[in-house]
Amino acid sequence: MHLTTSTTGSGPRHVALVHGLGGNGATWAPFIERMTATGQYTVTTVDLRGHGSSDRASSYALDELADDLVENLPHGLDSVVGHSLGGSVLVRAVGRLAPARAIYLDPGFHLTLPTTGLRGRLFWAAPLVTLGFAQLRQARKSAAAKALYPPAVRESIARAQREFDGSMAIGVFRDVAFHPIAPAPPEVPSTIVLSDDSPAVLPDTLAAELEGLGWDIRRLPRVHHDMQLENPDGTFHMIEDVL
Numbered sequence: 606m607h608l609t610t611s612t613t614g615s616g617p618r619h620v621a622l623v624h625g626l627g628g629n630g631a632t633w634a635p636f637i638e639r640m641t642a643t644g645q646y647t648v649t650t651v652d653l654r655g656h657g658s659s660d661r662a663s664s665y666a667l668d669e670l671a672d673d674l675v676e677n678l679p680h681g682l683d684s685v686v687g688h689s690l691g692g693s694v695l696v697r698a699v700g701r702l703a704p705a706r707a708i709y710l711d712p713g714f715h716l717t718l719p720t721t722g723l724r725g726r727l728f729w730a731a732p733l734v735t736l737g738f739a740q741l742r743q744a745r746k747s748a749a750a751k752a753l754y755p756p757a758v759r760e761s762i763a764r765a766q767r768e769f770d771g772s773m774a775i776g777v778f779r780d781v782a783f784h785p786i787a788p789a790p791p792e793v794p795s796t797i798v799l800s801d802d803s804p805a806v807l808p809d810t811l812a813a814e815l816e817g818l819g820w821d822i823r824r825l826p827r828v829h830h831d832m833q834l835e836n837p838d839g840t841f842h843m844i845e846d847v848l
Contacts, residue, residue: 606669608677609658612649614641618683620848621649621704623674625689625713625831626777629657629765635758635837646848651677653694655770665773667780671697678702684848688833689713689806693781700792706847707795710840711830713806715785716778732775747802747829758834788814796821796847798840802830821847 611630620640622633630650640646652659654673662669675698678685684706687695692712699707719728751759788811797820799812816822825832825843833840841848 606654606660606662606673606676608654608673609652610649610677612647613637614647616641616644616646618645618848619647619649619679621651621678621682621685623651623685623687623691623695624653624656624765625691626774627656627766627769627771628688628762629653629768631657632758632761632765633833634761635755636833636841639837639841640848649678649682653691655773657765657768661770665770665776667693667697667777667784670694674698675701681705684708686710686844686848687712689830690777690781693786696786699795704793707791707793708844708847709795709797710832711800711803711806712797713781715806715808715811716782717805717808718778718782720782729779732779747831750829750835751831754834762834786811788818790818791815791820794821794847796823796844798823798825798832798843800825800828800830800832806830 622630624630624632629652633650637648640648651674653670654660654662655665671694674694680702682702682704685695685699685702685704686708688710690713692709693714695707695709696712696714797812797815799807799822812822823843825839828836828839
């Protein structure tokens with residue numbers, strides 16, 4: 606599927622950014638400003654299918670989203686950064702994209718949602734209700750931080766939500782929950798940055814396993830899941846050496 610992409614800057618290092626669920630390429634703006642201010646980066650963003658200006662689809666399987674990235678992003682970039690869902694998609698495409706470095710910000714590698722036994726059956730019998738309750742605590746935790754975002758950032762998020770095909774959400778959560786990333790060495794040199802909220806999308810036990818397999822695990826304290834919006838400066842400095 607053809608995706609909407611946008612490229613900013615003219616620096617020598619070419620980096621792609623892949624947004625999370627309900628976002629789009631434009632929501633990376635605060636982070637891109639930090640990058641391009643250095644004069645070192647050319648930055649390409651993408652709107653995943655069902656997001657932003659990209660087309661809606663009849664299916665939103667993670668493997669299809671990954672295929673879209675392979676079709677629409679340049680191969681052999683200096684780095685590709687994926688946030689949340691963008692990380693889940695990137696890890697499925699990274700071997701084919703072959704960037705020099707992959708960077709994952711709170712990637713959705715293993716959601717802490719029940720998938721087995723009676724609890725799993727009951728949870729997924731009415732996912733609209735159960736996922737709503739599961740997300741309520743997280744939403745409350747991040748609400749205060751989001752209230753402090755600059756008005757332009759809040760409007761960008763609101764616009765992305767209006768453009769988002771919300772019908773995909775349950776299927777995406779189910780796909781990530783039932784198809785977690787298995788511990789394995791990274792296909793390309795890879796860095797993961799974790800926030801205080803990271804256990805919801807990447808349990809500490811899995812992070813430790815991945816670190817033992819050669820993944821570079823870093824932690825940015827005192828930030829919530831949307832670290833690139835809440836603290837773009839801190840997020841940039843955390844990964845500047847590998848961008």
